[in-house]
Amino acid sequence: xxxxxxxxxxxxxxxxxxxxxxxxxxRVGLAFFALHLPVFVVVAYxxxxxxxxxxxxxxxxxxxxAIAYLSLENPRAVALVYGFASMxxxxxxxxxxxxxxxxxxxxxxxxxxxxxxxxxxxxxxxxAALTVALHHLAVxxxxxxxxxxxDASAWVVLVHASFVVLESIATCAIARAFFDNVIGLExxxxxxxxxxxxxxxxxxxxLDTVDQGFLTVDRRGVMSSxxxxxxxxxxxxxxxxxxxxxxxxxxxxxxxxxxxxxxxEVIADVLPLEVALDQLxxxxxxxxxxxxxxxxxxxxxxxxxxxxxxxxxxxxxxxxERLEREQQEVLRIFERLTSDRAGxxxxxxxxSEQIAALAGDGIQDVSLLKRLMHTLKGNSLLFGIDTVxxxxxxxESRLVEDGERPSGDALDRLAARWQRLHDHLEALxxxxxxxxxxxxxxxxxxxLRAVLRGEPKQEIARRIAAWRLEPTLRxxxxxxxxAQGIARRLNKAPLHVQIEAGELRLDAARWRPFWAAFVxxxxxxxxxxxxxxxxxxxxxxxxxxxxxxxxxxxxxxxxVAISDDGRGINWPALAERAKAQGLPHETQAELSxxxxxxxxxxxxxxxxxxxxxxxxGAARDACLALSGRMIVASEAGKGTRVEFRFPxxxxxxxxxxxxxx
Amino acid sequence: MxxxxxxxxxxxxxxxxxxxxxxxxxxxxxxxxxxxxxYTLPVPNTQDAQVTAALNQLRGPAERHSxxxxxxxxxxxxxxQRIFEHLLERGRDPAFAEKMVxxxxxxxxxxxxxxxxxxxxxxxxxELAARFHVQSAPLFAVISxxxxxxxxxGYTERKQGALILDQRIASDLRKSKHVxxxxxxxxVVSRSLQRALDPLGIKYDQKG
Numbered sequence: 001x002x003x004x005x006x007x008x009x010x011x012x013x014x015x016x017x018x019x020x021x022x023x024x025x026x027r028v029g030l031a032f033f034a035l036h037l038p039v040f041v042v043v044a045y046x047x048x049x050x051x052x053x054x055x056x057x058x059x060x061x062x063x064x065x066a067i068a069y070l071s072l073e074n075p076r077a078v079a080l081v082y083g084f085a086s087m088x089x090x091x092x093x094x095x096x097x098x099x100x101x102x103x104x105x106x107x108x109x110x111x112x113x114x115x116x117x118x119x120x121x122x123x124x125x126x127x128a129a130l131t132v133a134l135h136h137l138a139v140x141x142x143x144x145x146x147x148x149x150x151d152a153s154a155w156v157v158l159v160h161a162s163f164v165v166l167e168s169i170a171t172c173a174i175a176r177a178f179f180d181n182v183i184g185l186e187x188x189x190x191x192x193x194x195x196x197x198x199x200x201x202x203x204x205x206x207l208d209t210v211d212q213g214f215l216t217v218d219r220r221g222v223m224s225s226x227x228x229x230x231x232x233x234x235x236x237x238x239x240x241x242x243x244x245x246x247x248x249x250x251x252x253x254x255x256x257x258x259x260x261x262x263x264x265e266v267i268a269d270v271l272p273l274e275v276a277l278d279q280l281x282x283x284x285x286x287x288x289x290x291x292x293x294x295x296x297x298x299x300x301x302x303x304x305x306x307x308x309x310x311x312x313x314x315x316x317x318x319x320x321e322r323l324e325r326e327q328q329e330v331l332r333i334f335e336r337l338t339s340d341r342a343g344x345x346x347x348x349x350x351x352s353e354q355i356a357a358l359a360g361d362g363i364q365d366v367s368l369l370k371r372l373m374h375t376l377k378g379n380s381l382l383f384g385i386d387t388v389x390x391x392x393x394x395x396e397s398r399l400v401e402d403g404e405r406p407s408g409d410a411l412d413r414l415a416a417r418w419q420r421l422h423d424h425l426e427a428l429x430x431x432x433x434x435x436x437x438x439x440x441x442x443x444x445x446x447x448l449r450a451v452l453r454g455e456p457k458q459e460i461a462r463r464i465a466a467w468r469l470e471p472t473l474r475x476x477x478x479x480x481x482x483a484q485g486i487a488r489r490l491n492k493a494p495l496h497v498q499i500e501a502g503e504l505r506l507d508a509a510r511w512r513p514f515w516a517a518f519v520x521x522x523x524x525x526x527x528x529x530x531x532x533x534x535x536x537x538x539x540x541x542x543x544x545x546x547x548x549x550x551x552x553x554x555x556x557x558x559x560v561a562i563s564d565d566g567r568g569i570n571w572p573a574l575a576e577r578a579k580a581q582g583l584p585h586e587t588q589a590e591l592s593x594x595x596x597x598x599x600x601x602x603x604x605x606x607x608x609x610x611x612x613x614x615x616x617g618a619a620r621d622a623c624l625a626l627s628g629r630m631i632v633a634s635e636a637g638k639g640t641r642v643e644f645r646f647p648x649x650x651x652x653x654x655x656x657x658x659x660x661x
Numbered sequence: 662m663x664x665x666x667x668x669x670x671x672x673x674x675x676x677x678x679x680x681x682x683x684x685x686x687x688x689x690x691x692x693x694x695x696x697x698x699x700y701t702l703p704v705p706n707t708q709d710a711q712v713t714a715a716l717n718q719l720r721g722p723a724e725r726h727s728x729x730x731x732x733x734x735x736x737x738x739x740x741x742q743r744i745f746e747h748l749l750e751r752g753r754d755p756a757f758a759e760k761m762v763x764x765x766x767x768x769x770x771x772x773x774x775x776x777x778x779x780x781x782x783x784x785x786x787x788e789l790a791a792r793f794h795v796q797s798a799p800l801f802a803v804i805s806x807x808x809x810x811x812x813x814x815g816y817t818e819r820k821q822g823a824l825i826l827d828q829r830i831a832s833d834l835r836k837s838k839h840v841x842x843x844x845x846x847x848x849v850v851s852r853s854l855q856r857a858l859d860p861l862g863i864k865y866d867q868k869g
Binding site: 049053067068072088098139 | 675679696699739820863
């Protein structure tokens with residue numbers, strides 16, 4: 001019984017599609033019933049059964065569907081009334097169609113029962129069938145003889161009824177199948193859509209849970225509407241159909257500009273796709289957060305249709321890398337302190353002063369500011385303090401390329417980093433380590449022996465005073481080691497460094513600015529002068545590059561010399577740069593002079609080592625500050641030699657003066 | 662069709678209230694019509710001597726020893742009209758005495774029947790019941806040459822049957838074959854029966 005009811009009775013819920021469909025059928029059905037009116041009048045006229053009566057009775061039957069259509073909200077209920085009315089209409093047709101065709105008029109009932117299947121509602125058919133049954137029952141109750149007229153047996157009536165029952169069963173089945181598979185299609189679609197939505201929700205949950213943001217862009221660079229929710233959290237909400245470059249521009253203008261340019265290359269399809277994609281920006285920072293960008297091409301028929309962009313929050317990784325770098329720097333500091341304590345401490349003191357000067361914002365002269373940052377960068381690189389060198393390089397780039405002075409944030413970060421280095425150094429040395437004098441055992445023994453031998457006081461004093469002086473050998477060895485490091489970093493030929501220090505010593509404090517600037521000359525020599533191994537082989541030179549340092553006394557002059565066997569100064573290129581800068585460049589003297597001007601460099605590109613045209617000027621300034629002079633000699637393909645010549649008396653302070661003080 | 666007009670709540674309520682009445686009325690009217698068609702129309706008792714006598718009185722003077730065929734046809738009955746047209750079409754059967762009893766007010770039918778060779782009697786409904794005890798039409802009666810009522814019934818085996826069997830019935834009876842009376846498919850003539858079967862006055866107001 002329940003199974004039968006399940007077939008006959010539709011689910012209570014009416015979908016929008018079913019409501020719309022049944023309403024439409026009801027509308028057509030009402031028109032269909034209305035058409036009965038003229039037809040029945042005509043039928044009655046030709047059969048002489050009373051057209052007026054046909055008009056009145058048909059209108060009476062038509063009133064039911066009309067009232068139901070206008071007053072019932074539920075379209076299924078309207079359909080039930082239609083089922084009932086259809087059978088009444090059949091009764092009228094048989095009545096008014098009496099004559100030779102009267103039997104045929106009964107087909108109306110069977111036709112209408114079948115037509116009612118269009119509702120897809122078995123109850124409508126059942127209503128129609130029950131109407132007929134009720135009709136017969138009412139007549140039987142009223143005039144029992146009338147049902148079994150013509151002396152027809154009960155079997156005749158049973159056969160008559162069985163056709164109606166059979167058709168009703170079949171039509172109900174068809175109606176239900178129609179409902180389930182056509183009218184109910186919306187429900188099936190909804191169910192399928194629901195499943196897809198559930199899958200999409202799961203997928204979205206996964207996408208929204210991972211620490212990566214996914215989105216796709218089409219060839220125009222327009223973002224897809226489906227993207228990870230985390231992107232909104234990180235970068236803000238994106239507009240519908242917004243370009244990814246515009247979206248990125250709100251938070252990372254530089255990366256956005258890079259994307260715009262590189263995306264044009266990607267679409268232009270000139271470069272190989274992998275190469276073009278490599279040009280796209282791969283990192284950007286937003287406040288304290290760092291993000292990485294990855295691009296995966298989505299191809300159709302070997303042509304780029306879309307690209308998947310994966311944005312990852314790599315803040316923790318960057319932070320970890322930063323900490324690792326800092327840790328490595330601490331290790332390098334330890335190594336430096338072990339191998340060249342004085343040299344490192346000197347760098348530390350000088351760098352501390354430079355950072356203090358930068359942070360103080362008291363340097364208005366841009367050239368001075370550039371040299372300060374350039375020197376700090378160069379020295380930091382030499383001592384392996386890459387974090388400071390990187391910070392200086394970025395500030396320097398902004399200053400040179402965009403004319404922007406270092407921002408407060410950048411200087412604060414630099415100061416904070418330096419403070420951390422300071423803390424590490426204190427932990428390694430203790431707070432009072434920097435004021436101490438360390439001497440080699442051999443020197444101590446030599447001094448002791450001199451005292452025991454009874455050497456003159458002046459000589460003893462000279463020896464002791466020399467403890468505070470720095471051997472130029474140590475300084476040159478330090479510079480040589482750093483030079484080899486630079487050559488390795490720049491993928492130059494292996495570098496052999498020759499040192500002739502001549503057992504000379506210098507007042508470390510006085511000469512510190514010079515040595516700091518001297519480093520620029522070394523870096524320039526390697527970066528611009530020293531060839532790669534392949535280049536040297538083609539030039540028929542030894543595979544190992546040669547660099548020579550020397551300190552010596554020539555008459556009353558203290559000479560510091562550096563020479564290499566590299567490609568020499570590119571004088572034509574220098575002339576061109578000087579010309580571009582509006583500097584005199586006609587004579588060799590003018591060209592040599594232009595070498596020291598800010599912004600003049602023969603380097604094709606700026607590296608973290610050199611190329612900004614600052615170093616040579618800084619070196620000459622440091623030389624002049626010690627009343628020295630600088631001589632540059634270079635021969636194309638043979639190498640370059642730079643000499644600094646100073647008054648000998650400036651090498652170190654007279655010990656008697658210090659004692660007197 | 663234009664968009665469904667907006668009905669006030671009250672009008673809708675009224676509409677909903679009307680629907681059950683409409684349904685009941687529909688069943689009633691439909692039932693009434695059906696009864697009118699389905700009801701087995703009554704036939705006078707063939708043993709009724711009064712009926713036999715009344716029928717024998719319809720013979721003409723020259724028809725005393727002839728088989729007599731009597732056709733009771735109701736003026737406003739569609740089925741009677743069909744039989745009437747059939748009779749005119751076939752014409753009077755010369756093998757039998759044949760008479761039409763036209764019930765009600767026939768306008769041109771009398772003249773047409775006479776023109777076709779039929780003898781015609783026109784009677785009113787009350788007179789029909791009083792003289793012949795007949796309540797329905799078309800009714801076919803066959804009186805033998807001996808004056809006995811041999812057949813009283815309908816013309817066709819089924820309602821609106823295409824084959825009208827009056828001549829075959831008469832012929833078989835004259836050959837002394839047994840003929841079962843056919844049911845009468847047609848109209849109630851008696852007013853009392855009309856009121857009983859058509860209390861709403863739908864069918865018999867029109868006398869269809």
